[in-house]
Amino acid sequence: MAPRTRCCSLTTLRRWLPILAWMPNYSLQWLKMDCIAGLSVTLMVIPQALAYAEVAGLPPQFGLYSAFMGCFVYLFLGTSRDVTLGPTAIMSLLVASYTFREPAYAVLLAFLSGCIQLAMRFLGLGFLLDFISCPVIKGFTSAAAVTIGFGQVKNLLGLQHAPRQLFLQVYHVFRDIGNTRVGDAVLGLVCMLLLLLLKLLQDHLPPGHHEMPLAARLSHGLLWTVTTARNALVVSFAALAAYSFDVTGYQPFVLTGKIVEGLPSLRTPPFSLTTANRTASFTDMVQDMGAGLAAVPLMGLLESIAVAKSFASQNNYRIDANQELLSIGLTNVLGSFVSSFPVTGSFGRTAVNAQSGVCTPAGGLVTGVLVLLALAYLTSLFYYIPKAALAAVIITAVAPLFDTKIVRALWRVKRLDLLPLCVTFLFCLWEVQYGILAGTLVSVLLLLHAVARPQMQVSERPVLVLQPASGLHFPAIEALREALVTQALQASPPRCAILDCSHVCSVDYTVVLGLGELLGDFRRQGVTLAFVGLQGPVLRVLLSADLKGVQHFPTLEEAEKHLSQEPGTQPYNPSAGSVPGHRVALLKA
Known part of the structure; x- marks a missing residue:
């Protein structure tokens, strides 16, 4: 009986701490591949984190504050070797919708979202995600791509003080198109062109193999590195150009500006907020965030689990959905103590992680440490990054989210499913929470109609x-x-x-x-x-x-x-x- 008890206890412990399953077999070859993957993801996550903070309406450093906690938590609790947790375009858009450009609201939203996600894990409420149908998800992500992408047009053109609501933004941009800053527009378009060319090069780069001559392998490795780290290279090129102009005393670009140096303070999330106008209690802050307390944790879980399942299927291994719920929930709770806003699994960075040959979640440890080093020593260099370059990074990152193929697929398979897709898309262009709610409601009504008739x-x-x-x-x-x-x-x-x-x-x-x-x-x-x-x-x-x-x-x-x-x-x-x-x-x- 005693050996069986020990066996059951070890099995349970490995289920709750998956690191115990792969760590005993860890090898130097795995370490090499995990370090390469971790470095590749870091070169992608740093410029994206700065850019997604802009999408969320927060100071740039909050993007970096959100980029490292998931790496450490997922090392111990994650069941996918490929997934990376951190800021994403969709979560940043949701944060912008519910936190009013106020960092205290964003940090509290991360804490409460994590608590809700953990509660869903332990109460077995993950089935609620099943009521968000594929047409609703596609409608939301396509609308998010339009909203986020057009939201960066003002930075691409160097325009100032544009409203956040999409239709007002469109009016503002066309009204002030004559005030376009030529330097920002030229730089933004050049950065977009470079990013697109490097992405095309990556897509058409043939896989390498050991039988290739040494020179060919080196050339292939160099091309792979350049295309994978294209965001970091393009942003660095833009920052170098901005610094060169600054030395001459002329600055044609709008810069990111000063970023708070150093690591974030370890402190509890803000449960109240005092401003010049009023003091908001915890209850007031919760009421202000409203539907965000449902939309943010649900969409965070949905995005993260979808990414994990997708790459598990591609690479022939299984994930534990309940363990993924635990990972994302704990990441958001612990991240709120270092001023993180809500995060989830990133499809783009997970793809880079997988393509880099990552072997275990230890690749995230390398990424987390490098982000912390960047926060500690490199933030002064981020001052010169032009906002137009970050806008180019965001636009090229969200463009693939706009899915046109789904319309043709639904037209062939079941045309009635176009209804929740269109409802979600149109309402999300107005307000994100109304779009998700309206699309889900239409999907449930279609389901109930099939049950009733x-x-x-x-x-x-x-x-x-x-x-x-x-x-x-x-x-x-x-x-x-x-x-x-x-x-x-x-x-x-x-x-x-x-x-x-x-x-x-x-x-x-x-x-x-x-x-x-x-x-x-x-x-x-x-x-x-x-x-x-x-x-x-x-x-x-x-x-x-x-x-x-x-x-x-x-x-x-x-x-x-x-x-x-x-x-x-x-x-x-x-x-x-x-x-x-x-x-x-x-x-x-």
Whole structure:
């Protein structure tokens, strides 16, 4: 018994701390690959973190504060070797929608989001994510791409003081287009062009292999490094250009400006806020954030788990979704103590991590340490980064989020799913929370309509046979009653009917009452309603309800044979199994 107890305890411990599963087998080869991947992700995350802080409406250093805690937490708790946690474009947009450009609100939102995510993990509420359908997700991400991308046009053109609401931004940009700063516009377009060319080069770069000559391997490695670190290289090029102009005393670009130096202070999240205008208590701050306390944690979980599942499928390993919930929740809770805003799994950086050959989550340790070193020693260099260059990084990063293929796919597969897609997209252009809520509501209504009005197969046999194509629940009983009354009782003369319950695995009390009323209606008309294919749980419920006149048969043939002498039944021919003119129709209730 004792060895089994120890074994079970070790298994449980490994499930809660996945690092214990791979650390005993760690090798120097893994260390080499993890260091390369960690460095590659760092070159991508630093410029993105600065840019996403701009999207979130926060000072640039808060992007770096948000970029390292997930690396350390995921090292111990993560079940995917590829995933990297940190700031993303979508989460930054959500933060901007609910925190009013106030860092205290963003940090508190990270803490509360993490608490909600942990509660969902331990209460088993992850199934709530299943109610956010793919069309809703695609509508939201496409709208986010438009909102985030156009939101950076002002920085790309060097315009100032544009409003955050999309439609007002469009008006502001076109109204002030004459005030465009030529230097920012030229630099932004050049940076975008370079980023696009490097991305195309990366996409068409053939995979390397050990049989290649040394010179070819070195050239391939150099090209791979340049294309992978393209964000850092382009931003560095822009910063060097800005510094060169600054030395001459002329500055044609709007710069990022001074960034607070040093590591963030370790302190509790702000549970109140005092400003020049008012003092906001914890309750006031929670009320101000409103729907963000639902939208941010849900979308954070959804994005992170989607990224983890995608790369686990590509690279042939499995993830533990519950453990991923724990990782992202704990990351946001602990991150709030170092002034982080809400984070989640990043698809772009995870792709770079995977392409770099990462072997374990230890690659995140390298990234986290390098981000901390950048915060400690390099923030003074970030002063010269032009905002137009960061805008180019953001626009090229979010452009792939705008998915046009989904419209063609839904048109071919199920056109009705275009409705939640369009509703989500249009409402998200106005307000993110309304878009997600409206799209989810439309999806749930479509789902409920399918439950309340299930398709029914009607067979013209010796008796009328009606088979619901799915289960029977209380919203569907009226549709079933209408179909049977129309097809059997309103016929001249009234006909016997068989209800084929082969696809019905459970019924509720309302369905039982409705079936009792149907049996009474058939009895008053002098014809019979029989049941076929009743599964054990359904049969027990019907028998325990003591319905009068219930007749049930194991097979359709036995039911037809028994009802062959009833009024309203055509003559039964056992050799034919059906009658001339037999037909099957699909009835949409």
